[in-house]
Amino acid sequence: MKETPQSATDVASRTPWQRHVIDPIAAQLTQGITPTKVALTLAVGSALALFPILGTTTLLCIVAGILLGLNQPIIQMVNALCTPFHLPVIYLTVKLGNWLFKVPSEHLGIRMMNHMLWDDPREFFEKFGMTALHAIAAWAVVAPFWTLLVYVISLPVLREALRRKTVVIESCPPPDHPVP
Secondary structure, eight states: OOOOOOOHHHHHHSOHHIIIIIHHHHHHHHSOOSHHHHHHHHHHHHHHHTOSSTTOHHHHHHHHHHHHTOOHHHHHHHHHHTHHHHHHHHHHHHHHHHHHTTOOOOOOOHHHHHHHHHHOHHHHHHHHHHHHHHHHHHHHHHHHHHHHHHHHHHHHHHHHHHHHHHHHHHHSOOOSSOOO
16 A cells, blocks of 8 residues: 655644654664565674674664664564574684684683773773674674575575465455455
8 A cells, every 4th residue: 555645734734753753763663574675684683683792782783774774673673582692602703703813712701801891991991802803803704694694594485475475365355344
């Protein structure tokens, strides 16, 4: 069903809050609902959800969703679903980053790192800043392949799901009465 363009009076009667806050949010919630866009959302969202810096993935997913026109609820759902894998992936990207940059691995105690972060942030970043950059570099090497793999796997599945949904809808008889 096509939307009819809004008249000038409809647009003028909307408050600035509606025009500048509600309308853009509503547009974000409904855009990108095609198998191709959903597959891209799953691929990009899962790659960003595994970015090796804690506390950054939600913002990365928001920005990518806006820039690429991806569906925000789906990308945030993928981000949340990847949460159990985040810490193991951080560990693996640190190991891969150390290997890529030929840095000897050292034991990283989470409690020790947490205390150092809150007691002396400068020392924490001096000691672990390069480790974080190495992990980000390792993620940047792996993420494009991961994104492509998820996209290639999910696209045919989503297209088939849409095809089956269309067949079911077309086989249903029209209702005898209009739905209010």
